[in-house]
Amino acid sequence: MVLRAFSLKTRGLNFDLERKPKFRSFLAMVSLRFPFSFSGSPNPLPNPNRSPRSSRRFSPAIAFAAAAAFGVGMSFAVGRKLSTNQTDGSAEKPSRSEAPVWASLSLTGAPAETAVEPRTGVAFPAVLDGSRRLLGVGLRRKNILGLKNIDVYAFGVYAEESDVQKLCEKYGSLSTSELKENQEFFADVLDQDLRMTVRLQIVYGRLSIRSVRSAFEESVGSRLQKFSGSKNEELLKRFTSLFKDEQKLPPGSTIDLSREEGYILRTKIDGKEMGSIQSKLLCRSVLDLYIGDDPFDKLAKENVDRGLVSLLQN
CATH class of the missing domain: 3.50.70.10 (Chalcone isomerase)
Structure with a gap:
């Protein structure tokens, strides 16, 4: 869908999909589900027909989605670590055994x-x-x-x-x-x-x-x-x-x-x-x-x- 967004802009359509609320929500959803989709893809070649204004608009959206995805991933990882530490007994106080x-x-x-x-x-x-x-x-x-x-x-x-x-x-x-x-x-x-x-x-x-x-x-x-x-x-x-x-x-x-x-x-x-x-x-x-x-x-x-x-x- 990200590639599709690029292709629509290069065809000279006179509307900015980024300003459409539904598209922005969908883009964020895709980014959250696939948090590493941007980092692993090669950088696209510069498009001479693409205006600098539209580039400035699209980059923050991608950055925002990637940052949000990274934050969610980190929160999940930290949560897993804390949960593991609490359940393995290492942070708990020693129990008082009844045996000598x-x-x-x-x-x-x-x-x-x-x-x-x-x-x-x-x-x-x-x-x-x-x-x-x-x-x-x-x-x-x-x-x-x-x-x-x-x-x-x-x-x-x-x-x-x-x-x-x-x-x-x-x-x-x-x-x-x-x-x-x-x-x-x-x-x-x-x-x-x-x-x-x-x-x-x-x-x-x-x-x-x-x-x-x-x-x-x-x-x-x-x-x-x-x-x-x-x-x-x-x-x-x-x-x-x-x-x-x-x-x-x-x-x-x-x-x-x-x-x-x-x-x-x-x-x-x-x-x-x-x-x-x-x-x-x-x-x-x-x-x-x-x-x-x-x-x-x-x-x-x-x-x-x-x-x-x-x-x-x-």
């Missing part, structure tokens, strides 16, 4: 029997020290001057399976749903002499041991005050002095804070023993940072709670 972390181990890129903290990609072994089960993973973020959050370290919370099952005598008759709502059960896990470990894996590239020591002075110090009503400065200093200035903490370094039998808090950095302190108050204060009422990562706390319920009923 150790029951659904990572199969994507990480070594066998590991679980991955999704925001950092840090992998944690599903079992630590032979029999401590991974209950949940989380992330410690620190706000800088109210302007920016930095990822400091990922962490995993472990519990000795046999120790958790000692609570069966008290809570074994409760259903899963009842256990999830039973705050006394989680308080007992925090307070009782159950072996547990929190493994920290450093993410931030410029973290110094002084920064770690200062952070624990603030966070653990506030918990000591919370549970005892006093600052316990001597106990806090004994704990923070385990983090010595010569110790380096590049990304990937690990810090293990373990409550051992007899309420002994044992500290390791990259597997090296830094020291142990016997104190029920200190053990509770450290664990409260991760599984207490006001944890560093609330989603991790929820996952740990589900893992504890699963261990009790295993």
Whole structure:
């Protein structure tokens, strides 16, 4: 039809089809249905009988139709891309699985029997020290001057399976749903002499041991005050002095804070023993940072709670 329009003009007809509304609509329709019909055709030879005025009139019409067709095509392509991104699950938030972390181990890129903290990609072994089960993973973020959050370290919370099952005598008759709502059960896990470990894996590239020591002075110090009503400065200093200035903490370094039998808090950095302190108050204060009422990562706390319920009923 476009070629037909050219031929009508070259025969000297005294009307301009471009000014006919029906023809303009039809031309636009043809252009939209075949958006590449103009780009693939060779340029027509100049027609000496065609007036410059009519050429100026026809070119904008073709340009307008081609632009409209290109816009529609681009909109369709972008729409398809957005639709694909929304349905492939990559933009969605991670779902909260009812299964414990150790029951659904990572199969994507990480070594066998590991679980991955999704925001950092840090992998944690599903079992630590032979029999401590991974209950949940989380992330410690620190706000800088109210302007920016930095990822400091990922962490995993472990519990000795046999120790958790000692609570069966008290809570074994409760259903899963009842256990999830039973705050006394989680308080007992925090307070009782159950072996547990929190493994920290450093993410931030410029973290110094002084920064770690200062952070624990603030966070653990506030918990000591919370549970005892006093600052316990001597106990806090004994704990923070385990983090010595010569110790380096590049990304990937690990810090293990373990409550051992007899309420002994044992500290390791990259597997090296830094020291142990016997104190029920200190053990509770450290664990409260991760599984207490006001944890560093609330989603991790929820996952740990589900893992504890699963261990009790295993």
